[in-house]
Amino acid sequence: xxxxxxxxxxxxxxxxxxxxxxxxxxxxxxxxxxxxxxxxxxxxxxxxxxxxxxxxxxxxxxxxxxxxxxxxxxxxxxxxxxxxx
Amino acid sequence: xxxxxxxxxxxxxxxxxxxxxxxxxxxxxxxxxxxxxxxxxxxxxxxxxxxxxxxxxxxxxxxxxxxxxxxxxxxxxxxxxxxxxxxxxxxxxxxxxxxxxxxxxxxxxxxxxxxxxxxxxxxxxxxxxxxxxxxxxxxxxxxxxxxxxxxxxxxxxxxxxxxxxxxxxxxxxxxxxxxxxxxxxxxxxxxxxxxxxxxxxxxxxxxxxxxxxxxxxxxxxxxxxxxxxxxxxxxxxxxxxxxxxxxxxxxxxxxxxxxxxxxxxxxxxxxxxxxxxxxxxxxxxxxxxxxxxxxxxxxxxxxxxxxxxxxxxxxxxxxxxxxxxxxxxxxxxxxxxxxxxxxxxxxxxxxxxxxxxxxxxxxxxxxxxxxxxxxxxxxxxxxxxxxxxxxxxxxxxxxxxxxxxxxxxxxxxxxxxxxxxxxxxxxxxxxxxxxxxxxxxxxxxxxxxxxxxxxxxxxxxxxxxxxxxxxxxxxxxxxxxxxxxxxxxxxxxxxxxxxxxxxxxxxxxxxxxxxxxxxxxxxxxxxxxxxxxxxxxxxxxxxxxxxxxxxxxxxxxxxxxxxxxxxxxxxxx
Numbered sequence: 001x002x003x004x005x006x007x008x009x010x011x012x013x014x015x016x017x018x019x020x021x022x023x024x025x026x027x028x029x030x031x032x033x034x035x036x037x038x039x040x041x042x043x044x045x046x047x048x049x050x051x052x053x054x055x056x057x058x059x060x061x062x063x064x065x066x067x068x069x070x071x072x073x074x075x076x077x078x079x080x081x082x083x084x085x
Numbered sequence: 086x087x088x089x090x091x092x093x094x095x096x097x098x099x100x101x102x103x104x105x106x107x108x109x110x111x112x113x114x115x116x117x118x119x120x121x122x123x124x125x126x127x128x129x130x131x132x133x134x135x136x137x138x139x140x141x142x143x144x145x146x147x148x149x150x151x152x153x154x155x156x157x158x159x160x161x162x163x164x165x166x167x168x169x170x171x172x173x174x175x176x177x178x179x180x181x182x183x184x185x186x187x188x189x190x191x192x193x194x195x196x197x198x199x200x201x202x203x204x205x206x207x208x209x210x211x212x213x214x215x216x217x218x219x220x221x222x223x224x225x226x227x228x229x230x231x232x233x234x235x236x237x238x239x240x241x242x243x244x245x246x247x248x249x250x251x252x253x254x255x256x257x258x259x260x261x262x263x264x265x266x267x268x269x270x271x272x273x274x275x276x277x278x279x280x281x282x283x284x285x286x287x288x289x290x291x292x293x294x295x296x297x298x299x300x301x302x303x304x305x306x307x308x309x310x311x312x313x314x315x316x317x318x319x320x321x322x323x324x325x326x327x328x329x330x331x332x333x334x335x336x337x338x339x340x341x342x343x344x345x346x347x348x349x350x351x352x353x354x355x356x357x358x359x360x361x362x363x364x365x366x367x368x369x370x371x372x373x374x375x376x377x378x379x380x381x382x383x384x385x386x387x388x389x390x391x392x393x394x395x396x397x398x399x400x401x402x403x404x405x406x407x408x409x410x411x412x413x414x415x416x417x418x419x420x421x422x423x424x425x426x427x428x429x430x431x432x433x434x435x436x437x438x439x440x441x442x443x444x445x446x447x448x449x450x451x452x453x454x455x456x457x458x459x460x461x462x463x464x465x466x467x468x469x470x471x472x473x474x475x476x477x478x479x480x481x482x483x484x485x486x487x488x489x490x491x492x493x494x495x496x497x498x499x500x501x502x503x504x505x506x507x508x509x510x511x512x513x514x515x516x517x518x519x520x521x522x523x524x525x526x527x528x529x530x531x532x533x534x535x536x537x538x539x540x541x542x543x544x545x546x547x548x549x550x551x552x553x554x555x556x557x558x559x560x561x562x563x564x565x566x567x568x569x570x571x572x573x574x575x576x577x578x579x580x581x582x583x584x585x586x587x588x589x590x591x592x593x594x595x596x597x598x599x600x601x602x603x604x605x606x607x608x609x610x611x612x613x614x615x616x617x618x619x620x621x622x623x624x625x626x627x628x629x630x631x632x633x634x635x636x637x638x639x640x641x642x643x644x645x646x647x648x649x650x651x652x653x654x655x656x657x658x
Contacts, residue, residue, distance in 0.1 A: 017518040017576070038515060041340055045285060045575040053572040061302070062287055 005076050011054060012072075015046045028072045036071075044069060051075075056084030087483035090256040091322035092473075094174025094314035096166035097418045099405040100135030100307050104169055109422045112430045115448060117404050119293050119305050125275045128570045132289050134275055135307025135406025137162060148230050155201065157194040158274035160226035162310035167231035167268055174314035175321070182265040184236040186228045187255050188312075189247025189271030191410045191582055193220030193240075193604075195558075196276040202562050218552040220583060221605035223272065233268065239612055242410070242553065242583035242602045244463030245372070246331070247271050248311070249413025249471055250601055253329045254616075255315045260483055261619065270312030270414030278562065279409070280306055281570050282578035286339055294375030294407075296400035297384065297445045299437035304374040307406020311414035313421075324421045327456070327474040328359025333546070333600035334466025335591040339579050341378050345386030347468035348372075348460065350597055352390045355458065355470040359478065365456050366396045366472070368429050370416045372460040373400025373445070374407050375434075379462065384443045396458075397446040403433035413461035413469065420473055424454045464579070465588025467600055485622040492656045494628075495537040499526040500647040508532075512593075519576050521557045523646045527586045527634050528593060530650035534630065535594070538652050544626035545599035546587050548634065549613035551606050553583035555636035556644040586632055598626065609633065614653075621655040629653045 009023035016039070030036045033044070044065050051057040051068075057079065059065055068078045097104065100118025101111035111118065119135045144161035145152055167186070171177075198205075198217040205217070221240040228236045241250045248271025255267035283289050283306060290303035315326070332354065334347025341347075356363060372383055387395055401419050402408075408415050423430055431448025438444055455475050462468045499505070508517060508529045517525060527548075535541065561577040579585070584602040591600050599620060603612040610633045617629040634648040 015574075019514065019518055040337075042338070042519070042575055042579060045287060048287070049285070049572050049574065 001076060001080065004079065005072060008076055008079070009072065011050050012047070015050055016043050026072060030071060032069055032071060051079070055079050057082050086262055086485065087260055087481050088317045089477045089480045090259050090315055090317060090326040091319040092313045092324050092326065092421065093316050093319035093321055094170040094172070094176070095311065095323065095418045095421060096169025096173070097311040097415060098137050098162045098166050099309035099408060099415050100137060101404045103137065103139060105418070105422065108419065109426065111404060112419065112422065113428065115431050115433060117293060117433050119307070119406050125277065125280065127277050127280055129280065129284060131291055132280065132284070133293060133305050135305055136275060137308055150230065155197050156226065157197045157223050158308065159190050159193060159196065159223040159272045160230065162274065162308070163188060163223065163227035163272035164230035166270065166272065166310040166312045167227055167233070170268060170312045170314050176314065179233065179266060184233060184266045185239060185255065185258055185264045186224060186233055186236040187239045187241065187251040187267060187269040188224040188227060189241045189251040189410045189413060190220050190223055190273055191242045191244050191247060192273050192276050192279055193218070193223050195278045196274045199276060199278050199562060203566060218555050218558055219606060221551065227272065238605060240604045242604045243467035244465060244582050244584050245409050245412055246461040246463040246467045246469040247410035247413065249459065249461040249469040250331055252313060252326065252414060252417060252471060253331060253469065256326045256329065257619065259315055259317050261485065267315040268312050269315055270310065271411035272310035273308060273409045273411040275306055275308045277565060277570065281565055281573055282561070285573050285575035285578050288376045290375060293434055294403055295434035296371070296373035296375045296403055296432055297380050297439065297443060298435045299439045301375045301377060301380060303376050304402065305406040307408045309405055309408040309411045309415045311411060311418045313414065313417060324424055324473045324475060325477050326471065327478040328355040328472040329470065330354030330358060331469045331599050331601060333588065333591045333597050334468055335595055335597050336466050337592065338585065338588065339464055341382035341466070343382060343385060345382035346597060347466045348383055348386035348462055349389045351468045351470040352386065352458065352460070355472050359472045361456060363391045364394065366458050367454045367456055368423060369396055369398040369458045369460065370420050371398050371400045372462045373402055375402065383460070384439065387443050395443055397429045398443065399430050399432035399446045401430050413459070416459050417471065417473065420457045420459050424457055424473065424475055427452050427454065463584065464582060465584050466591065467584055467588060486624065486655060488618060488622065490656045490658065491618045491621050492654055494652040494654050495534040496649065496651045497530040497533040498647065498649045499530040505529060519580070521554065521580060523554055523556065523634060523636055523648070524580060524586065524589060526646055526648035527632050528589060530648045531590045531630060531632055534650045534652045540628060542594045542596050543628045543630040543652065545620050545629045546590050546596055547613045547616050547629060548587035548602040548632045549609035550583055550602065550604055550634050551609050552635055553604060554581045554585060555638065557581045586634060590630065590632065617653045621653060627654060
């Protein structure tokens with residue numbers, strides 16, 4: 001799980017252009033959207049691409065992402081349960 | 086100056102017909118033209134589209150163009166629609182007249198560029214290379230193939246409101262006595278480029294679109310072209326252009342505000358200009374794309390403008406698909422067909438009301454449509470609304486302030502990475518992380534001129550560019566090729582449309598006023614400055630920000646950029 005979280009964070013930093021940020025600066029439990037890291041709807045789309053491209057998980061709509069993308073732990077948990085690659 | 090602007094001819098090609106009569110028949114029979122893709126070569130065959138029922142070869146043949154010449158469907162469809170419009174207006178010879186051809190497109194010649202994209206790298210002589218990404222090129226070709234070689238060409242790129250803004254510009258130029266005759270509208274083909282772009286934004290329905298339905302799940306892309314002939318006081322008018330407005334939602338690059346601010350402002354200003362109240366509107370052709378976002382915010386705007394007395398309203402995108410940049414003129418032609426034949430087009434696919442939402446018309450015949458409103462809203466919040474009337478509105482005199490009173494307040498050019506470091510004075514790293522260099526340069530130059538002038542928000546924003554977001558568009562094309570249309574980056578697409586700069590400046594400055602983007606090769610800046618001066622001279626704005634930007638490719642791979650912002654104002658007499 002720890003390894004998955006580390007890789008996932010690097011993928012997020014790259015896809016979301018979080019220049020200068022390191023994995024340890026992202027709190028595993030902190031909310032990613034709104035008050036937390038301040039990600040927005042375009043970031044949600046980028047996260048959907050990450051799930052599809054690297055883990056073979058296809059979300060049908062951005063709305064589905066809302067529950068999955070609450071925090072890094074949430075995403076990692078979802079990946080572990082649903083990954084096809 | 087002033088006077089009434091009439092429409093004396095119209096031509097259309099869309100998924101439901103290759104001319105006016107075919108389109109009318111399909112509307113009356115309630116037949117949609119949306120179905121599986123036939124001509125577009127994409128891996129996403131599960132995505133339904135509204136294609137026109139003509140191959141590129143058939144259109145070339147109809148126009149007498151050599152089969153092996155690479156020509157965009159934008160130019161081909163556009164030329165056929167312009168020909169039909171001129172024919173209906175009874176115009177055969179334009180010698181001695183000042184003619185303008187104004188077209189809205191954002192795809193431009195991308196449908197051809199993407200076909201030759203890989204070959205261009207090794208065969209620099211390919212005809213389309215120097216014109217790739219130049220939207221204005223398609224308008225010049227429309228003029229050439231429609232027998233209007235001497236017309237002044239102008240191209241407007243405000244995404245899905247482009248064609249409506251083209252008709253508005255035509256009406257303005259006639260009222261200013263700048264031209265005698267205008268052919269205005271828009272043309273947009275399907276392309277792998279924007280099909281994939283919209284797909285990354287997850288707003289394409291895999292079924293037929295259902296505008297204003299509670300189960301709506303997105304839009305269907307369509308292709309099409311429609312043009313109208315605009316004249317002052319034409320003896321045989323089909324309808325009159327009685328009011329219009331261009332406003333900006335200034336909210337988000339790809340999302341709409343909940344309360345539909347831009348849409349509300351555009352509709353209320355169009356009504357004010359037409360000199361009528363909301364109760365005088367007999368039919369609204371909504372933007373109604375079928376995306377959860379658009380239909381919710383357009384509904385909210387309708388409630389603000391019309392209260393509980395919404396006139397008959399429908400979205401005809403359920404017939405044609407969303408023809409994006411051409412939607413405004415495609416739907417203006419549909420509105421006039423409805424006015425002439427006394428019917429309200431049905432909103433197909435609707436069956437589940439949105440709780441507390443608006444209900445689209447299921448169609449009716451035998452009605453008199455005196456005043457009709459047509460809405461077109463684009464990415465970046467480029468929202469426009471236009472009102473058509475059956476009878477001539479009262480002609481109004483137009484007074485323009487003397488041109489000598491237009492003054493340049495400040496100017497700023499940004500063209501290198503060292504300068505870009507200054508952007509941190511205005512924006513946080515979190516805000517700039519997705520921006521490409523062109524975007525950063527434009528924003529920095531805009532912020533700098535506003536700061537120098539001591540104002541935070543201009544009244545209007547006008548952008549001009551020949552190639553638009555050249556580097557980012559190229560990266561998205563590379564992404565499409567490298568990943569075979571899968572796992573593409575939404576960040577690239579949303580920043581690649583020509584109007585992204587003007588809307589980004591509007592979002593950052595909170596400017597809900599007039600917002601437009603011109604793209605006509607080296608004449609782009611001319612059109613932008615002309616427009617800025619007119620807004621000031623008409624008294625519609627006290628300050629206008631003009632941003633001229635372009636990128637050049639050197640040595641095949643390196644991109645150079647230049648953004649020049651200028652702030653104009655009107656001096657006291």
